[in-house]
Amino acid sequence: MLSVTDATFDELVLRSELPVLLEFTASWCPPCRMIEPVLCELAVELAGRAVVAQLDVDENPRTAAAAGVLGMPTLSLYRDGAAVARLTGARPKAALLAAFEGYLPPA
Numbered sequence: 001m002l003s004v005t006d007a008t009f010d011e012l013v014l015r016s017e018l019p020v021l022l023e024f025t026a027s028w029c030p031p032c033r034m035i036e037p038v039l040c041e042l043a044v045e046l047a048g049r050a051v052v053a054q055l056d057v058d059e060n061p062r063t064a065a066a067a068g069v070l071g072m073p074t075l076s077l078y079r080d081g082a083a084v085a086r087l088t089g090a091r092p093k094a095a096l097l098a099a100f101e102g103y104l105p106p107a
Contacts, residue, residue: 001040003055004022005055019079019084019103019105020079021046022053023035023053024073025072026056031089038096042097074086074088079103
């Protein structure tokens with residue numbers, strides 16, 4: 001899974017040729033730790049169709065504030081430089097795929 005920071009957000013997320021599923025996370029957040037294995041699975045399953053990434057909100061407050069993140073985990077799907085879908089809270093893999101599949105290129 002790709003790690004994103006305030007300094008790399010524009011390059012790795014907004015200018016990505018592929019959609020980016022970005023998890024806004026924190027080390028102290030139990031639901032964030034719970035969803036991490038699911039996101040690792042999605043990173044493998046979506047390879048070539050999307051990038052799965054994480055941004056630690058404590059270490060990168062500028063991007064989290066600009067995105068209006070108030071709860072964690074927040075999962076935002078970015079496509080063509082803009083956030084097109086968002087979920088807050090841990091969800092099963094099937095629910096994540098259902099929420100974001102319509103924004104991804106075909107397999």
